[in-house]
Amino acid sequence: MKKIKLNNQKKIGLIILLIMIVFVLSGFLNRNSFDAMNKDLILKGSSILHPFGCDEFGRDILKRTQVGMGISVVISFFSVVIGTFFGTLIGALCGYFGGIVDDFLTGIINVLFAIPSLLLALVFVSLFGSGMVQVTLALGIAIVPSFAKMMRSEFKKQRELEYVKMAKLLNVPTARIIFVHILPNVLETFLNCVFIAINNCILAEAGLSFLGIGVQPPLASLGSLLSDAGGYIRSAPYMVFFPAFTLILLLFGIGLLSSGESFHHAYSKRFKD
Amino acid sequence: MSEKVCEVKNLTYMYPKSDKGVKNVSLYVNKGSIVGLLGESGCGKSTLAKCISSQLKPSSGEIICKKIGYVFQDNYASLNPAKRVGWLLKETIRYGNPSELPKADEIIKKILEDVELEENVLEHFPDELSGGQRQRIGIAMALLSEPDILIADEPVSALDVTVQKQVIKLIKKLNERKNLAILFISHDIKVVREICNYIYIIKDGEVVEEGDSEDLFNNPSTEYTKNLLDSSYLETK
Numbered sequence: 001m002k003k004i005k006l007n008n009q010k011k012i013g014l015i016i017l018l019i020m021i022v023f024v025l026s027g028f029l030n031r032n033s034f035d036a037m038n039k040d041l042i043l044k045g046s047s048i049l050h051p052f053g054c055d056e057f058g059r060d061i062l063k064r065t066q067v068g069m070g071i072s073v074v075i076s077f078f079s080v081v082i083g084t085f086f087g088t089l090i091g092a093l094c095g096y097f098g099g100i101v102d103d104f105l106t107g108i109i110n111v112l113f114a115i116p117s118l119l120l121a122l123v124f125v126s127l128f129g130s131g132m133v134q135v136t137l138a139l140g141i142a143i144v145p146s147f148a149k150m151m152r153s154e155f156k157k158q159r160e161l162e163y164v165k166m167a168k169l170l171n172v173p174t175a176r177i178i179f180v181h182i183l184p185n186v187l188e189t190f191l192n193c194v195f196i197a198i199n200n201c202i203l204a205e206a207g208l209s210f211l212g213i214g215v216q217p218p219l220a221s222l223g224s225l226l227s228d229a230g231g232y233i234r235s236a237p238y239m240v241f242f243p244a245f246t247l248i249l250l251l252f253g254i255g256l257l258s259s260g261e262s263f264h265h266a267y268s269k270r271f272k273d
Numbered sequence: 274m275s276e277k278v279c280e281v282k283n284l285t286y287m288y289p290k291s292d293k294g295v296k297n298v299s300l301y302v303n304k305g306s307i308v309g310l311l312g313e314s315g316c317g318k319s320t321l322a323k324c325i326s327s328q329l330k331p332s333s334g335e336i337i338c339k340k341i342g343y344v345f346q347d348n349y350a351s352l353n354p355a356k357r358v359g360w361l362l363k364e365t366i367r368y369g370n371p372s373e374l375p376k377a378d379e380i381i382k383k384i385l386e387d388v389e390l391e392e393n394v395l396e397h398f399p400d401e402l403s404g405g406q407r408q409r410i411g412i413a414m415a416l417l418s419e420p421d422i423l424i425a426d427e428p429v430s431a432l433d434v435t436v437q438k439q440v441i442k443l444i445k446k447l448n449e450r451k452n453l454a455i456l457f458i459s460h461d462i463k464v465v466r467e468i469c470n471y472i473y474i475i476k477d478g479e480v481v482e483e484g485d486s487e488d489l490f491n492n493p494s495t496e497y498t499k500n501l502l503d504s505s506y507l508e509t510k
Binding site for chain 2 (some may be wrong): 063076162163165166167169170171172181184185187
C-alpha cells in the first residue's frame with residue numbers, strides 16, 4: 001500500500017479526532033458515575049469536581065458527555081461498517097458486472113434511495129424497537145444505497161481500464177480482480193465516503209436520540225443529552241453548551257478528514273516522463 | 274517450413290450498432306517472425322488483436338493460436354497504479370505461469386535483465402516510473418507467462434522518439450534471443466518497416482494487401498498502400 005501523506009486540513013482533522021478519542025477514553029479515569037444522582041448537585045454549574053456542571057438530577061455532565069460521545073461514535077462506527085460492507089459489495093458487483101446484475105441491484109438501491117435515510121431509520125426503529133443495536137442496524141441499512149451508488153460508478157470506470165483487462169487475460173479470479181486489483185484504486189472515494197458516512201451517522205443518531213427513539217435512559221448519547229438540556233437552556237445553558245460543543249468539534253474534525261485535497265493526490269507522487 | 278504459432282481464418286467481428294469492426298480477415302504468424310498489422314487509426318487493427326487475444330468474441334471465423342502474451346498501448350493504464358512493480362510481476366507469474374511460482378524471485382530477476390531494467394524498479398509504483406520503463410514492465414509481464422506469440426498493440430505510439438527506438442530495439446532483441454513470434458500493431462509506417470518481416474495492410478477492417486516487408490514497401494500493389502507510403506514519405510520530407 002502507498003504511504004498516505006496528509007494535507008494540513010486532514011492533519012488538523014486527525015488531531016481533533018485524537019483529542020476526542022482521548023476525551024472519551026479519559027472517561028474511565030472520571031470517578032463520577034454517569035447515572036448516579038445527587039440531590040445536592042442538582043443544576044450546579046462548573047466546579048473542579050464537575051467541570052461541565054451537573055444536570056437536573058445532579059448527574060455529572062462531563063461523565064455523561066464522555067459516555068454519550070463514546071456511544072454515539074460506537075453506533076456510528078458499526079453503522080458505517082455495516083453500510084460500507086454491503087454498499088461496497090453491491091456497488092462493486094453492479095459496476096463490475098453491469099448488465100442484468102446491475103439493473104436488478106440498482107433497482108433495489110434506487111427504491112431504498114428514494115426513502116430519506118432518517119425516515120428509513122425511524123421506520124426500522126418503530127418496527128423493531130429502540131436501542132443501540134436497532135439504531136446501529138437502522139443507520140447501517142440507511143447508508144447502504146449512497147455507498148453502493150458511489151462504489152458502482154467507481155467500479156464501472158475501473159473495469160474499462162487496461163490493468164483490469166490484463167488481469168482478465170491472465171484468468172485472475174473475478175473476486176480477486178474486484179477486491180485485490182480494483183478496490184485499492186477506489187480507496188480515495190472509499191475513504192472520503194467513509195468519513196462523510198460517519199459524520200452523517202453521528203448526526204442521524206443524535207437526531208434519533210434527540211427525538212427519544214435512539215439510545216434509551218439511563219444510557220446517554222449526545223442527542224439525548226441535548227434533548228434533556230432543552231428545558232434548561234436559560235437557567236443552565238452549560239447543559240446545552242458542553243454536549244453541543246463536543247458534537248460540533250467531533251463533526252468538524254471528521255469533516256476535515258473528508259475534505260480538501262483528495263487522499264489519492266496526497267500520496268501520489270508522479271514523475272514526469 | 275516454419276511452424277505456425279497463430280493462425281486466423283475468415284475472422285469477422287462487428288461492433289454492435291456500428292459498421293466498424295473486422296471483416297473476413299485471415300492471417301498467420303510463424304515462430305520467430307515479426308508480423309506487422311499496418312493501417313490508419315480506427316481501421317480495426319486493435320479490434321483484430323482483441324479478438325485474437327479473446328478480449329472480444331468474434332461473430333465468425335477461426336482462431337488457432339498458442340499461448341499469447343499481450344502488450345497494451347497505454348503503458349500507464351495497463352499497470353495497476355495501486356500496486357508495486359514487484360507485486361505486479363509476481364501476480365503475473367501466479368496466474369500466467371503458476372508452476373513457476375516457487376522460483377518467482379529468480380524469474381523476475383532474469384526477466385528484468387531481459388528488458389534491461391534495474392532491480393530497484395520492483396519497489397516502485399508504476400506512476401513513479403518513466404513511460405519507457407513502464408512499457409518495459411508491460412513487455413516483462415507479457416513475457417512472464419512464457420508466450421509463444423507476443424501481441425504488441427501500438428507499444429511505442431505513446432512514447433517519444435528516443436524511447437520509441439529503445440523499445441523497438443528491445444523487442445527486436447527479444448525476438449532474436451527467444452525466437453519469439455510477434456504480432457506488431459502500428460499505424461507508424463517507419464516503425465513497422467524497421468521491425469517487421471511480413472506485413473498485413475488493413476483498411477476498413479479488411480486486409481487489402483500483404484507481403485514481405487521490403488517487397489511491400491518497394492512494390493505496393495494497391496492504391497491504398499501507395500497512398501499510405503506516400504503520406505509517410507511526405508512526413509519524412
